[in-house]
Amino acid sequence: MHTLSLREMTQALQKQQLSSTELTQHFLNRISNAKTLNAFITIDEQQAMAAAADADKILIRGDGKPLTGIPMAHKDIFCTQTMPTTCGSKMLADFHSPYQATIVKRLAEQGAVLLGKTNMDEFAMGSANESSYFGHVKNPWALNRTPGGSSGGSASAIAANLIPYATGSDTGGSIRQPAAFCGISGLKPTYGLASRFGMIAFASSLDQAGPMAHSAEDLAYILQAMAGFDENDSTSINKPLPDYPAALNKPLTPLRIGLPTCFFQPQVDSNIQQAITDAVKVFEQAGAEIVELNLSMQPLWVPCYYVIACAEASSNLSRFDGIRFGYRTPHADSLIELITRSRHEAFGIEVKRRILTGTYVLSSGYFDDYYVQAQKVRRMIQNELQTALAQVDVIIGPTTPTCAFKLGEKITNPTERYLADVFTVAANLAGLPALSIPVGFSAGLPIGMQLMGAHFSESRLLNLAHYYQQCTDWHQTRPNDERGFT
Amino acid sequence: MSTSKNDLKKIAALAYIEMDSNSTNQLAHDVGAIMDFVEQLRGVNTSQVTPLLHPLDLEQRLRADVVNEENNVSQLADIAPLFADNLYLVPKVIDIGK
Numbered sequence: 003m004h005t006l007s008l009r010e011m012t013q014a015l016q017k018q019q020l021s022s023t024e025l026t027q028h029f030l031n032r033i034s035n036a037k038t039l040n041a042f043i044t045i046d047e048q049q050a051m052a053a054a055a056d057a058d059k060i061l062i063r064g065d066g067k068p069l070t071g072i073p074m075a076h077k078d079i080f081c082t083q084t085m086p087t088t089c090g091s092k093m094l095a096d097f098h099s100p101y102q103a104t105i106v107k108r109l110a111e112q113g114a115v116l117l118g119k120t121n122m123d124e125f126a127m128g129s130a131n132e133s134s135y136f137g138h139v140k141n142p143w144a145l146n147r148t149p150g151g152s153s154g155g156s157a158s159a160i161a162a163n164l165i166p167y168a169t170g171s172d173t174g175g176s177i178r179q180p181a182a183f184c185g186i187s188g189l190k191p192t193y194g195l196a197s198r199f200g201m202i203a204f205a206s207s208l209d210q211a212g213p214m215a216h217s218a219e220d221l222a223y224i225l226q227a228m229a230g231f232d233e234n235d236s237t238s239i240n241k242p243l244p245d246y247p248a249a250l251n252k253p254l255t256p257l258r259i260g261l262p263t264c265f266f267q268p269q270v271d272s273n274i275q276q277a278i279t280d281a282v283k284v285f286e287q288a289g290a291e292i293v294e295l296n297l298s299m300q301p302l303w304v305p306c307y308y309v310i311a312c313a314e315a316s317s318n319l320s321r322f323d324g325i326r327f328g329y330r331t332p333h334a335d336s337l338i339e340l341i342t343r344s345r346h347e348a349f350g351i352e353v354k355r356r357i358l359t360g361t362y363v364l365s366s367g368y369f370d371d372y373y374v375q376a377q378k379v380r381r382m383i384q385n386e387l388q389t390a391l392a393q394v395d396v397i398i399g400p401t402t403p404t405c406a407f408k409l410g411e412k413i414t415n416p417t418e419r420y421l422a423d424v425f426t427v428a429a430n431l432a433g434l435p436a437l438s439i440p441v442g443f444s445a446g447l448p449i450g451m452q453l454m455g456a457h458f459s460e461s462r463l464l465n466l467a468h469y470y471q472q473c474t475d476w477h478q479t480r481p482n483d484e485r486g487f488t
Numbered sequence: 489m490s491t492s493k494n495d496l497k498k499i500a501a502l503a504y505i506e507m508d509s510n511s512t513n514q515l516a517h518d519v520g521a522i523m524d525f526v527e528q529l530r531g532v533n534t535s536q537v538t539p540l541l542h543p544l545d546l547e548q549r550l551r552a553d554v555v556n557e558e559n560n561v562s563q564l565a566d567i568a569p570l571f572a573d574n575l576y577l578v579p580k581v582i583d584i585g586k
Contacts, residue, residue, distance in 0.1 A: 100563035193543040207543060236549050237542075305526040312522075316503060323504070325576050330569035337578050338504075346506035351514070354505055358496065358515060359522045361503040375529050377539030382532070384540060416518055417525040433543025457544065 003028050004163040005480070008072060008220040009247075011166065015061050015071045022061065022071030026054035026115050029073045033117065033164045039140045041149075041159040043078045044085050045118035053115045060113055068223050068247075070113030075168045077156050078119035079126055080106050080211075081200040085116070089202045090124040090134040090152075093328045093348035103200025104232045105169060105211055112227045120168055121155030124350045125319065126176055126204045128152050129422040130409070133352040138409055141184060142481040143447055147406040150180030150422075156214045157184040161448075161481060167215035167224055171201055173208045174307050175401075175426025178438035181214055182401035182450020185440040187467065187477060188214040189221045192457045193433035194239035196225075197232035205314035206237075208307075208430040217477045218439060218467035222246035225460060241458075249461035250468040257290040257466070258394040264300040265399030265425060273444035274400045281441040281451050282398060284473050285466070295390050295397065299383045300428075304420055306383060307427035309363050309376035316360025319353070355416060384432040391434075391456045396466060399425055401438040401450035425452060435460050439467045440476040448476075491520035 003025060006014065014020040030047050050073065057071035081087045081099035088094045102110075110116070123133040131139040131154025141149040142162035149158040153170030157180035160168055170177040172190035181188030189212045196211040203209060213224035226247060231240040259282060266275050286292060324330040324344025331347050334340035349357070363372035390397060403424055429436035436454040443449060455463045471477050496516040500507045507515070542548075561574060570577035 098567060100560065100567060194546075207541070233551065236551075237546075238549075239544070239546075302529060302532065305529050308522065309526050309529065320504070324569065325578055326564070327567040327569075334579055337581050339506075340579055341504045342501075342506040345504055346508075346511075349505070351511070354511070354515060355518050355522070357503050357505065358499050358519050361499050362491075362519060362523065363526075365499065365502060371530055372526065374539055375532070375534060376526075377541065378534035378537040379529055379532055381537050381540035382534070384543070415521070417521055420525070431543070 022054040022057040104197035123152035126152040150183035152176040183406035185448030199234035260394035277442035312360035405447035
């Protein structure tokens with residue numbers, strides 16, 4: 003049951019060969035046998051079974067839509083009214099949102115059955131899912147390794163077949179990097195395509211919500227339900243949505259693929275380089291033309307990203323003051339002490355590191371040299387990528403320079419950790435859509451390939467990824483349950 | 489670029505984060521390392537470049553200045569750590585002295 007695609011599940015549910023109640027119970031059983039992964043912060047079986055029963059009534063009436071009755075989970079960054087929303091932090095450990103995120107509402111209206119909220123790096127800050135207040139998440143392909151971050155719980159749960167799909171958020175690679183590490187598919191849409199209302203803010207000029215699942219076809223169905231204009235999000239773009247599932251099988255060619263030389267450097271695992279080269283050949287054999295690209299701004303992607311992300315994080319996280327909501331210290335005699343101590347006691351080390359760095363680059367004397375300079379460099383990075391994307395339909399390369407690293411590895415050196423995002427941050431800086439799909443293994447660990455396109459080219463990216471997944475079966479390869487996580 | 493403990497304490501005060509002796513040492517080191525890492529940005533010639541503020545170069549959309557929500561004080565009170573008589577409670581701010 004758990005190996006069906008979302009399209010197959012929808013068909014089986016609509017033909018009543020399967021009920022949502024059966025499907026939901028099946029996935030809840032799998033979750034309860036896989037607690038060692040620590041992929042979830044909250045699971046609500048009672049609520050899930052009630053939602054499944056409601057979905058079954060809709061399906062019996064013949065009013066089911068795509069995704070109606072299919073179990074899923076939200077990353078715990080999306081506000082839900084019926085479950086706590088922690089954002090992986092002690093600061094929000096007991097927070098019950100008074101409103102729900104637009105994406106939560108849209109998927110609920112589609113008849114999605116919410117099983118729970120997935121674990122994540124605290125406030126989405128991290129690449130290993132080790133900064134969560136609720137403990138680290140394990141990678142189902144190797145339990146001593148990270149699932150990636152910050153959407154590590156969503157990626158781990160999908161890879162282990164505990165849920166068929168989940169939501170994620172991506173500020174610098176937080177959907178694509180864990181998708182690559184766990185051997186699943188994940189899409190960061192164009193900035194402004196998916197509503198962020200009710201998605202707890204990290205860096206507002208970079209954050210974007212997106213879907214995570216096994217295949218490009220699955221992503222197309224989820225994106226169709228998630229995306230679209232929302233008047234509650236001032237960055238939301240008001241334009242008609244294409245039919246993403248219908249675009250999956252459009253003709254592949256003419257197709258020009260850009261391969262940046264900087265993506266094939268010695269520090270990139272040689273097995274990853276080989277897997278990308280082999281994957282590109284699948285398109286070449288179908289008639290694609292390959293164009294070598296020189297992206298000279300690439301060494302500045304990560305430094306530029308960290309200045310902007312930290313600056314915006316320091317501003318966004320100033321709302322957590324111990325007064326209006328969230329954690330409040332019991333030990334304070336003055337207002338200032340109340341705020342500073344609450345923040346000290348409830349924020350983890352990575353969050354403090356980024357707030358302090360952000361405050362530094364925004365402070366008097368450094369603002370122009372670092373923050374404004376980073377915004378100018380960001381313009382240069384975007385210009386270079388747009389020039390490249392005027393020549394090619396898609397830029398292809400590895401999602402990450404290595405496969406999933408060991409839990410605890412590189413933890414002492416924050417800047418080394420930041421380089422895990424070396425290929426993913428560009429899409430956020432330029433607001434471009436990008437997706438990651440599995441393209442092979444290195445020493446038993448999944449390899450992800452990134453496809454990045456022009457603004458609003460999601461249909462084309464999904465079309466290419468779907469073509470590749472029709473020719474290969476990496477996306478259907480699952481970790482062995484016998485390894486002990488179920 | 490090294491970040492001294494004093495620099496860090498100033499920044500921490502601006503960021504409203506209390507520092508203890510353990511975290512000050514570690515965070516001064518970490519923030520210094522991050523600032524070293526991003527230092528290379530300053531060497532880029534950007535004299536002719538306009539800062540990029542929005543990835544699609546759009547302006548923030550504004551809504552009409554009309555009330556579109558109902559009074560939700562009770563919901564906000566429910567999630568506040570200390571709340572009474574429609575007020576958030578905080579330690580005494582003004583000391584009138586003797």
